[in-house]
Amino acid sequence: MATKQFQAESKRLLEMMINSIYSQKEIFLRELISNASDAIDKMYYKALTDDSITFNQEDYYIKVHADKDDRTLTIEDTGIGMTEEELENNLGVIAKSGSLAFKNENEIKDGHDIIGQFGVGFYSAFMVADIVTVYTKSADSTQAYKWQSNGADGYTIEPAEKAAAGTEVIIKLRENTEDENYDEFLEEHRLKSIVKKYSDYIRYPIKMDVTVQKPKDEEEKEFEDVQEEQTINSMVPIWRKNKSELETEDYEAFYAEKHYGFDKPLTHVHLSVDGAVRYQAILFIPENTPFDYYTREYEKGLELYSNGVLIMEKCADLLPDYFSFVKGIVDSEDLSLNISREMLQHDRQLKMIAKNIKNKIKSQLKTLLKEDREKYETFFKAFGRQLKFGVQMDFGSHKDDLKDLLLFYSSKEKKLVTLSEYVSRMPEEQQYIYYATGESYDRIEKLPQTEMVLDKGYEILYLNEDIDEFAIKTLMSYDDKPFKSVASGDLGIESDEDQEKEKEEQQDNKELFEEIKNLLSDKVKDVRASKRLKTHPVCLAADGEVSIEMEKVLQQMPDNQSIKADKILEINVNHDIYESLKNAYNSDKDKLKLYTNLLYNQALLIEGLPVEDPVAFTNDMCKVMA
Numbered sequence: 001m002a003t004k005q006f007q008a009e010s011k012r013l014l015e016m017m018i019n020s021i022y023s024q025k026e027i028f029l030r031e032l033i034s035n036a037s038d039a040i041d042k043m044y045y046k047a048l049t050d051d052s053i054t055f056n057q058e059d060y061y062i063k064v065h066a067d068k069d070d071r072t073l074t075i076e077d078t079g080i081g082m083t084e085e086e087l088e089n090n091l092g093v094i095a096k097s098g099s100l101a102f103k104n105e106n107e108i109k110d111g112h113d114i115i116g117q118f119g120v121g122f123y124s125a126f127m128v129a130d131i132v133t134v135y136t137k138s139a140d141s142t143q144a145y146k147w148q149s150n151g152a153d154g155y156t157i158e159p160a161e162k163a164a165a166g167t168e169v170i171i172k173l174r175e176n177t178e179d180e181n182y183d184e185f186l187e188e189h190r191l192k193s194i195v196k197k198y199s200d201y202i203r204y205p206i207k208m209d210v211t212v213q214k215p216k217d218e219e220e221k222e223f224e225d226v227q228e229e230q231t232i233n234s235m236v237p238i239w240r241k242n243k244s245e246l247e248t249e250d251y252e253a254f255y256a257e258k259h260y261g262f263d264k265p266l267t268h269v270h271l272s273v274d275g276a277v278r279y280q281a282i283l284f285i286p287e288n289t290p291f292d293y294y295t296r297e298y299e300k301g302l303e304l305y306s307n308g309v310l311i312m313e314k315c316a317d318l319l320p321d322y323f324s325f326v327k328g329i330v331d332s333e334d335l336s337l338n339i340s341r342e343m344l345q346h347d348r349q350l351k352m353i354a355k356n357i358k359n360k361i362k363s364q365l366k367t368l369l370k371e372d373r374e375k376y377e378t379f380f381k382a383f384g385r386q387l388k389f390g391v392q393m394d395f396g397s398h399k400d401d402l403k404d405l406l407l408f409y410s411s412k413e414k415k416l417v418t419l420s421e422y423v424s425r426m427p428e429e430q431q432y433i434y435y436a437t438g439e440s441y442d443r444i445e446k447l448p449q450t451e452m453v454l455d456k457g458y459e460i461l462y463l464n465e466d467i468d469e470f471a472i473k474t475l476m477s478y479d480d481k482p483f484k485s486v487a488s489g490d491l492g493i494e495s496d497e498d499q500e501k502e503k504e505e506q507q508d509n510k511e512l513f514e515e516i517k518n519l520l521s522d523k524v525k526d527v528r529a530s531k532r533l534k535t536h537p538v539c540l541a542a543d544g545e546v547s548i549e550m551e552k553v554l555q556q557m558p559d560n561q562s563i564k565a566d567k568i569l570e571i572n573v574n575h576d577i578y579e580s581l582k583n584a585y586n587s588d589k590d591k592l593k594l595y596t597n598l599l600y601n602q603a604l605l606i607e608g609l610p611v612e613d614p615v616a617f618t619n620d621m622c623k624v625m626a
């Protein structure tokens, strides 16, 4: 049985392609400029083997020219041009890429990678054009040709006049409609910005006649608008340059030019990777937190280029959420692009690049921490919170990547310290890494719960951000040393003797504690004699997974589900107030109730929790004073 070839309804196919491949009309300019760049690259390759051609860089350029009267936009190049046959094959057959064939036939040299591969980019011109006319003359021919099409009814080819080799693509713009303004593609500013956006790093000059103001005479009193030919693209991407040629100022200038931020970057990484996936990248760590950083509006991502042509402005997949503050670009020739060049076909290469980038950022931050503590603290002030979110994210699966990048305030050093520094200072008998939580370092310092641990001479990490304790709970331990809140029931520092004593105290005061618990009903889970309090009369401790600090954070969330910590009221039985409690218990139950309420509310205030009934509380105070 004979195998039949598929037929294609080319008119329909073209229509579908034009209207459904690209998300934005402006892309057509990127495609035509890329074609022009490919055509010049082909001349470059031709010169390598053909002695009669010398490739003088200055002879090769691309020119964009808008004619407002005619409503035409011309993209001209001094590249290799096309013969009649090539015209027929390349612009007459959809999905036929002369450039891909060229790439396969020639050994591609570094830095001269051919962009075209799908054989469809050219037709994107019909997104904005009624008629496209191409004048082209091949470097191998003396005859020039004109190709013309309105997209729907096929095309014509006829001999034409053209002096030099190269190609001119003339786009007759569509009429404006209610929804679409095609005239924008005749505006100097708009054209410049599209070229800058997508084609800034095309390695040949993209020229345009630009309006500039010049003095009319020597006195420079009056000015007039004149047209001046300017090169509007940067051409050589900074990331392709050798690191040794670049100064910090060059990176800073690039950061500013790209509008990555109003600040200066704190540090940068410049990568040129030649592994399984080849890519170049420049990554910046900003100095300041962007104003919208901790909001839903903030979009993470790196600019992604393929062969110097912009593919995505913000490729989110290149950065993990916890490094979402990183700005910069990645350029790779090894990406599998989809046909519109707006997405990637396979994410395998991207995943490899992303993994590599993650590790590079991590090691850059570690180096900063080691070599420039002050700068690292500036970074941590701006983005430390995000790292802590990162620890807690995805069930803690990134905690090993991040644990050595964290800083917490130390009770001993009175400054931010790493976990490794804390552990290195731990006395041999200390089993836990202690932490205390509160709104500010000052408040935490005054917390009664810290007394016993500080008395022991142990260091305490002061956690004052809402995310802190969640991150610590996810970390669970560092260097095999578990974390322990100073507010937890068992601090792990009590001697057997202390524990025995505590049991006795609990027993001795059992009835009084029962009574206090009843008076407070469901507000506390238990009342106990405190082992940690030295000078303060009372404090609250949490029993179970949810700490008091966590309760505060959860209460602020919209879907808090009223999660509360199980609270234990701890009483210092060595405090004078305790005698008063005992007396009241024995002789005056109303007084016991009054004292209990006062002490409980005091404990709430110390913890930074709201007093449930402030009026009752102040009335109680007055009763004591009167």
Ligand SMILES: Nc1ncnc2c1ncn2[C@@H]1O[C@H](COP(=O)(O)OP(=O)(O)OP(=O)(O)O)[C@@H](O)[C@H]1O
Pocket: 031, 034, 035, 036, 039, 077, 079, 080, 081, 082, 090, 091, 096, 097, 098, 099, 100, 115, 116, 117, 118, 119, 120, 121, 122, 123, 167
């Ligand atoms: N300015 C030009 N000079 C010379 N040849 C050109 C020019 N523009 C297009 N061509 C030829 O026409 C072919 C088809 O162009 P088209 O833009 O449709 O696809 P492509 O560039 O090959 O691939 P892609 O769809 O990936 O951009 C090119 O491969 C090239 O051979």
